[in-house]
Amino acid sequence: MALIVHKYGGTSMGSTERIRNVAKRVAKWARAGHQMVVVPSAMSGETNRLLGLAKELAPPKPGDDHNRELDMLASTGEQASSALLAIALQAEGMQAVSYAGWQVQVKTDSAFTKARIESIDDERVRADLDAGKVVVVTGFQGVDDAGNITTLGRGGSDTSAVAIAAAMKAHECLIYTDVDGVYTTDPRVEPDARRLTTVSFEEMLEMASLGSKVLQIRSVEFAGKYKVPLRVLSSFTPWDIDIKEEARSGTLITFEEDENMEQAVVSGIAFNRDEAKISVLGVPDKPGIAYHILGAIADANIEVDVIIQNLSKDGRTDFSFTVHRNDYAKAVDLLKAKVLPTLGAADIVGDTKICKVSIVGIGMRSHVGVASNMFRVLSEEGINIQMISTSEIKTSVVIDEKYMELAVRALHKAFDLDQPAA
Amino acid sequence: MALIVHKYGGTSMGSTERIRNVAKRVAKWARAGHQMVVVPSAMSGETNRLLGLAKELAPPKPGDDHNRELDMLASTGEQASSALLAIALQAEGMQAVSYAGWQVQVKTDSAFTKARIESIDDERVRADLDAGKVVVVTGFQGVDDAGNITTLGRGGSDTSAVAIAAAMKAHECLIYTDVDGVYTTDPRVEPDARRLTTVSFEEMLEMASLGSKVLQIRSVEFAGKYKVPLRVLSSFTPWDIDIKEEARSGTLITFEEDENMEQAVVSGIAFNRDEAKISVLGVPDKPGIAYHILGAIADANIEVDVIIQNLSKDGRTDFSFTVHRNDYAKAVDLLKAKVLPTLGAADIVGDTKICKVSIVGIGMRSHVGVASNMFRVLSEEGINIQMISTSEIKTSVVIDEKYMELAVRALHKAFDLDQPAA
Numbered sequence: 001m002a003l004i005v006h007k008y009g010g011t012s013m014g015s016t017e018r019i020r021n022v023a024k025r026v027a028k029w030a031r032a033g034h035q036m037v038v039v040p041s042a043m044s045g046e047t048n049r050l051l052g053l054a055k056e057l058a059p060p061k062p063g064d065d066h067n068r069e070l071d072m073l074a075s076t077g078e079q080a081s082s083a084l085l086a087i088a089l090q091a092e093g094m095q096a097v098s099y100a101g102w103q104v105q106v107k108t109d110s111a112f113t114k115a116r117i118e119s120i121d122d123e124r125v126r127a128d129l130d131a132g133k134v135v136v137v138t139g140f141q142g143v144d145d146a147g148n149i150t151t152l153g154r155g156g157s158d159t160s161a162v163a164i165a166a167a168m169k170a171h172e173c174l175i176y177t178d179v180d181g182v183y184t185t186d187p188r189v190e191p192d193a194r195r196l197t198t199v200s201f202e203e204m205l206e207m208a209s210l211g212s213k214v215l216q217i218r219s220v221e222f223a224g225k226y227k228v229p230l231r232v233l234s235s236f237t238p239w240d241i242d243i244k245e246e247a248r249s250g251t252l253i254t255f256e257e258d259e260n261m262e263q264a265v266v267s268g269i270a271f272n273r274d275e276a277k278i279s280v281l282g283v284p285d286k287p288g289i290a291y292h293i294l295g296a297i298a299d300a301n302i303e304v305d306v307i308i309q310n311l312s313k314d315g316r317t318d319f320s321f322t323v324h325r326n327d328y329a330k331a332v333d334l335l336k337a338k339v340l341p342t343l344g345a346a347d348i349v350g351d352t353k354i355c356k357v358s359i360v361g362i363g364m365r366s367h368v369g370v371a372s373n374m375f376r377v378l379s380e381e382g383i384n385i386q387m388i389s390t391s392e393i394k395t396s397v398v399i400d401e402k403y404m405e406l407a408v409r410a411l412h413k414a415f416d417l418d419q420p421a422a
Numbered sequence: 423m424a425l426i427v428h429k430y431g432g433t434s435m436g437s438t439e440r441i442r443n444v445a446k447r448v449a450k451w452a453r454a455g456h457q458m459v460v461v462p463s464a465m466s467g468e469t470n471r472l473l474g475l476a477k478e479l480a481p482p483k484p485g486d487d488h489n490r491e492l493d494m495l496a497s498t499g500e501q502a503s504s505a506l507l508a509i510a511l512q513a514e515g516m517q518a519v520s521y522a523g524w525q526v527q528v529k530t531d532s533a534f535t536k537a538r539i540e541s542i543d544d545e546r547v548r549a550d551l552d553a554g555k556v557v558v559v560t561g562f563q564g565v566d567d568a569g570n571i572t573t574l575g576r577g578g579s580d581t582s583a584v585a586i587a588a589a590m591k592a593h594e595c596l597i598y599t600d601v602d603g604v605y606t607t608d609p610r611v612e613p614d615a616r617r618l619t620t621v622s623f624e625e626m627l628e629m630a631s632l633g634s635k636v637l638q639i640r641s642v643e644f645a646g647k648y649k650v651p652l653r654v655l656s657s658f659t660p661w662d663i664d665i666k667e668e669a670r671s672g673t674l675i676t677f678e679e680d681e682n683m684e685q686a687v688v689s690g691i692a693f694n695r696d697e698a699k700i701s702v703l704g705v706p707d708k709p710g711i712a713y714h715i716l717g718a719i720a721d722a723n724i725e726v727d728v729i730i731q732n733l734s735k736d737g738r739t740d741f742s743f744t745v746h747r748n749d750y751a752k753a754v755d756l757l758k759a760k761v762l763p764t765l766g767a768a769d770i771v772g773d774t775k776i777c778k779v780s781i782v783g784i785g786m787r788s789h790v791g792v793a794s795n796m797f798r799v800l801s802e803e804g805i806n807i808q809m810i811s812t813s814e815i816k817t818s819v820v821i822d823e824k825y826m827e828l829a830v831r832a833l834h835k836a837f838d839l840d841q842p843a844a
Binding site: 016019020023050053054056057058064066068069070072073075076077079080082083084086087088090091096097098100102103147148149 | 438441442445472475476478479480486488490491492494495497498499501502504505506508509510512513518519520522524525569570571
C-alpha cells in the first residue's frame with residue numbers, strides 16, 4: 001500500500017464518459033490498496049471558454065489589470081471538474097471528497113494568473129485518506145495570504161499534482177495525459193521517435209523548457225527539488241488494464257543518480273518555433289551593455305532565452321538574443337525607443353522565422369565531442385547555424401525555421417535514437 | 423449617498439452583452455454617489471448545465487448523497503458570473519472586486535443544496551466600499567463551519583442579496599429580474615393583471631409561497647425579519663434610464679405597518695398546479711391520527727401543504743392533504759405500505775389533476791366576508807371546491823386543475839384587481 005497521486009489533463013476529463021473512465025481507473029488503484037489523491041484539470045475547452053467571455057467584456061488594453069478577477073473566473077473550471085470527478089467516484093461506490101485550493105490549503109504568492117506555490121497544508125487531505133476516502137484536489141489554483149484565489153498559469157495542474165505529491169511524500173505522481181510517455185523527439189516530426197522508459201529529471205527539465213509539451217516545466221522543477229518520482233503515461237489505455245502493467249507504463253522521470261537509466265549520450269531532440277531573434281548591431285563594447293539592453297527587456301516582463309554576444313571588433317560588438325514570438329514586436333519597439341538612442345548602437349534587426357533545435361542528454365556530461373558531432377550533422381545537411389547555446393546536458397542551435405524538421409530527423413538518426421536502448 | 427444592494431438574475435446575466443449592460447447600470451448608480459454591492463446569479467442555463475453533467479455521472483438513486491459535491495459544482499456558476507461582472511465593471515472604468523461566499527464570509531449551516539445563512543461578516547466588503555470600490559458578491563452560496571462550500575437552493579441568490587443588505591443595513595435591496603414587478607396575478611393567465619407599486623411583505627410571503635415565482639420565499643422572510651426594503655424591478659429597461667425614475671419603478675415590498683399602501687382588501691390572486699391531493703378514507707377517529715399519517719410523510723422528507731380533516735361520522739373520518747406532485751407516488755406508496763395496515767383505514771385515494779387558487783390581501787384582516795365572497799364567485803362559475811384553507815391574510819381553495827384559469831380570471835375581476843388602485 002502506498003500513497004499515490006494521479007493527475008488527469010483536460011482531454012482526459014473532456015466528457016462525462018471520460019470522467020467516468022477516470023473514476024473507474026482511480027477506483028481500481030484504490031481497491032488495490034493504495035491511498036489515492038487525484039488532481040484533475042478543467043474539462044478541455046472550459047478554461048478557454050471562460051477566458052473568452054472575459055475577453056469579450058474587456059478586450060485587453062495596455063495598463064488594464066483584470067488578473068485577480070481572471071483567476072476568480074478561471075479557477076471555477078477546475079473546481080467544477082473536481083466535484084464532477086468526486087461524484088463519479090461516489091457513483092463507483094467509493095468514498096470521495098473534493099477540495100478547492102483554498103480548502104486544502106494550497107498557499108501561493110499573490111502573482112495572479114502566474115502564482116507560485118509556497119506551501120501546502122496536507123492535514124485535511126491526510127485525515128480523509130486515513131478515513132478511507134479518495135481525495136480530489138483542484139489543480140491549477142491556490143489561495144494567497146489575503147484569501148484571494150490565485151492560479152498557477154497554463155499547465156499549472158501538473159505543478160499542483162507534483163507539489164501535493166511532494167507535500168504528502170507520495171510514493172509516485174502519475175501524470176495521465178493524451179500521450180503515452182516522453183519520446184526521443186516529437187513523433188509527428190520523426191515517425192521513428194521512440195518512447196523512453198526512463199528519463200532523468202534534468203533531461204526532462206531541458207526538454208520541457210525546450211518545447212516538449214508533455215509537462216509544464218515548473219512541475220518538473222518541483223519534482224526535482226523535492227525528489228518526487230514522476231511518471232507520464234496515457235489516460236487512453238482501457239481503465240481496467242492490469243494495474244501492474246499500468247504502473248510500469250509510460251515514462252518514469254527519475255532523480256536518483258544511480259537509477260538504472262538508459263545510458264545513451266543523447267536522450268532526445270527537442271525543438272520549438274515559438275521564438276524570434278533580435279540583434280543589436282554595433283554596440284560600443286564597454287561594461288554594462290548586457291544589463292543596459294536586457295534590463296529594459298526584463299522591466300517590460302519579456303522573457304529572454306538564448307543570449308549571444310559576439311567578439312568585439314573595432315570596439316564594437318553585436319548582441320543577439322531570442323524572445324517569444326508574441327513579445328517580438330514589443331521588444332523591438334522598446335529597444336528602438338529606449339535603448340538605441342542611449343546606447344549609441346548602430347541598428348536593431350530581427351528575424352521571426354527561426355527555430356531552436358536541441359540535443360539533450362545527461363550522458364553529455366561525461367562525453368566530449370557531442371556538440372561538434374551535432375554541428376557536423378547539420379553542416380552535412382547544408383543547414384546554417386545562427387546561434388549556439390550550451391549547458392552541461394544540452395546543446396541548442398538557432399536555425400532557419402524551414403530546416404526544422406530536416407534537422408530534427410537528421411539528429412535523431414545520427415544519435416541512434418531510433419534504435420532500442422542498450 | 424446610500425448603500426444599495428443590486429441583485430441580478432440569471433437571465434439578466436445571460437450573455438456578455440447583458441453582463442455589460444448590468445455593469446453600465448451599476449456604474450450609473452455608483453457614479454450617482456451610492457455605495458454599491460451587487461449580487462449576480464449564474465448565467466442562465468449554467469446551473470442546469472452543471473447539474474446535468476452530475477446527473478449523467480450519477481443518475482439519482484435512493485440513498486445516494488452527492489450533495490456536498492453538488493454544491494462544490496453548482497457554486498462555480500455564480501463565482502464565474504461574479505468575476506465576469508467585476509471585469510465588466512473594470513472595463514467601465516470602475517474599481518471592482520468580486521468575492522465568493524467563503525471570502526466574505528457568508529456563513530451557513532451544513533445542509534448542502536439547501537443551506538441556511540447564519541451570519542455574514544461584512545468587514546471586508548465595507549472596507550472595499552469605503553475605498554471606493556464596487557463589490558460583487560456571489561449569490562446562492564456560502565461556507566459552513568468546516569469550510570465546505572454550501573448552496574442555498576434554487577433562487578438562493580435572492581436570499582443572498584437580502585441577507586447581505588440586512589447585514590450591511592442597506593438603504594434598499596433592488597432585485598432586478600425579467601419581470602417589471604409584482605402583479606395582481608400572472609398576466610399570462612389574466613391579461614388585465616396590474617402591477618402593484620407596493621405590497622406588504624406578509625402579502626408577498628403568501629404570494630411567493632403560493633406560487634408567484636417572482637422572489638424566492640426565503641428572501642422575503644429574510645427581508646421581513648430584518649426589515650430590508652426590497653424592490654422588484656426589470657433589468658430590461660435601458661441601462662441609462664433616469665436613475666430617479668428607475669428608483670421608483672417596479673414593486674416595493676414594504677414592512678412598515680403605517681406605510682402608504684394600497685388599501686385594497688385583496689392584493690392579488692396566486693395559484694399553482696404543482697400539488698397533488700391524497701386522502702386517507704375511513705380513519706378511526708381517535709387522538710394521534712394526524713401525527714400517525716403525517717409523521718410518516720415528514721420522515722420521508724415530503725413537504726405537506728394544505729391539510730384537511732373532515733367531521734367524524736360513525737367514529738371514522740377522512741383525512742386529506744396535498745403534497746408536491748413529484749412526491750405524490752412516493753407518498754401514496756408509503757401510506758399504503760406503512761400507514762394503511764397499522765391505522766386500520768379503509769383506503770388511500772389521490773388526485774394529481776388539481777390546482778390551488780388563493781386570494782391574498784393584508785386588508786382581509788379587518789374585512790369580514792372576503793372568503794365567502796370568493797366561494798360565491800367560484801360557485802357562480804360552476805367550480806366545485808375540494809379543499810379550503812385559510813390564514814389571516816389569504817384564503818386558498820383546491821379545485822379541479824381544468825378550472826384554474828377560469829377561477830383566476832373570475833376572482834381577479836370580482837375583487838376589482840383590474841382597476842387602478844384608489
